Amino acid sequence: MADAFKLLINADTATHAARHLKRVWSGFDDTAFLAVALPGLDGLEFKARALRLADALKATLPDDLDRAFGLIESALAAPLPLDDKGEPVGIGASLSPQGLAGWVVWSLGEFVSRRSLEDPARALACLHALTQRFTAEFAIRRLLHERPQACWPTLQRWAQDPSAHVRRLASEGSRPRLPWGLRLQALVQDPSPTEPLLRALQDDSSAYVRRSVANHLNDIAKDHPERVTAWVREHLPSADARRQALLRHASRTLIKQGHVPTLQAWGLSPGLQGQATLALSTDAVRVGESVGLRVNLHSHGPQAQALEVDYAVVPDGGRGGKTFKGWRLSLAPAEVAVREKQHPMREVSTRRLYPGPHRVDLLVNGAVLASATFTLTP
Incomplete structure (x- = not known):
């Protein structure tokens, strides 16, 4: 590209x-x-x-x-x-x-x-x-x-x-x-x-x-x-x-x-009252392919929570990391929400890809609550 x-x-x-x-x-x-x-x-x-x-x-x-x-x-x-x-x-x-x-x-x-x-x-x-x-x-x-x-x-x-x-x-x-x-x-x-x-x-x-x-x-x-x-x-x-x-x-x-x-201006609280997990569809991805993300959010709070769920893809060493939009949702008390997404590992004009180990961080209202890793190969 x-x-x-x-x-x-x-x-x-x-x-x-x-x-x-x-x-x-x-x-x-x-x-x-x-x-x-x-x-x-x-x-x-x-x-x-x-x-x-x-x-x-x-x-x-x-x-x-x-x-x-x-x-x-x-x-x-x-x-x-x-x-x-x-x-x-x-x-x-x-x-x-x-x-x-x-x-x-x-x-x-x-x-x-x-x-x-x-x-x-x-x-x-x-x-x-x-x-x-x-x-x-x-x-x-x-x-x-x-x-x-x-x-x-x-x-x-x-x-x-x-x-x-x-x-x-x-x-x-x-x-x-x-x-x-x-x-x-x-x-x-x-x-x-x-x-x-x-x-x-x-x-x-x-x-x-x-x-x-x-x-x-x-x-x-x-x-x-x-x-x-x-x-x-x-x-x-x-x-x-x-x-x-x-x-x-x-x-x-x-x-x-x-x-x-x-x-606070948006009615969001830091992090999540509850648990969050992140799973990837594979531990090895080739340039041009996609990696699947599966997110589980479990509310332990007494009230509905407004959540901005994003994720960051960070190469080993931190160079070239970027945060991507995920989902916006309201999580009711005791609710379990599952969200899935395919993230393409394609080069674009404004972002280089670096083969090697990568970390995916799950951010909920700006707080990193879970991580997973994969390896990007040429």
Whole structure:
């Protein structure tokens, strides 16, 4: 899967970009562009491929910033449509005959980012267009790091933008710890500048936007758990189902950690009053196969217990461990509940697998109550 992921940017992507830039500017040197973009491209990993295409743009687009950004904007396809839940449709389609969209936009955004400090307002206008064809969440971070005061008024306007893509960028681009993105250390230390954006967006009509707000709050929880607990306490009362789902997703790290104030905000108690057991379907699993989990929960408490049951898969040595969602249930007094699940041991683009011994920990309201082991083989 990791190898397949990097192929999302390939020689066809570069050729496609050159074709559409030539379409909007007859003077574009597509031969020179490909001479920079293509040599050794197949040997590069995904992010390096995106940066290589940005190098080719730098070598061939005009030095005049406004003209260069204008050519990029003219070469774009129409904004990506949204489904009835506000989710983008066709975000991975990068070879549209209409123009540039999809993964190539990462490279376009990188080019804009490199020159964004020359004219922040013009760069933000270009990112407003780019994010509607893929995302500009990585490209905006240099500006937020170097010129934050030039960004905040624009982000506030974007939180009210008619486009869900743009509203999402206001939240996603300003996440303190965006995966793959430049860490915004000032916001890691003090996330308060983004709180007005999150307040404006947490009840957004688009699930795409609300999910970003939840992930943004989850970022904040890693450094300021008390802020997210206070946010849940403030916004959970009288919340509708959509906001409840957002707040639950925002609380996920703190719940998995057994953070007591957050558990209390959700009406959860630490651990379990009772017994829990975990059994695995096998003691040896090959990469690409699945391991079955069987969980038994026996209540000894006098009242019903609200439980968040998760599990962590941890390689020997702890490197690459990850916690996964399991089940949410209410356990009545003396009740015995059985839950089963198949966990796939497949490589994905964001997580490596490490052959060898693995431990599975069963977490109930954040407390590890049982463990089991298996061996992963190539």
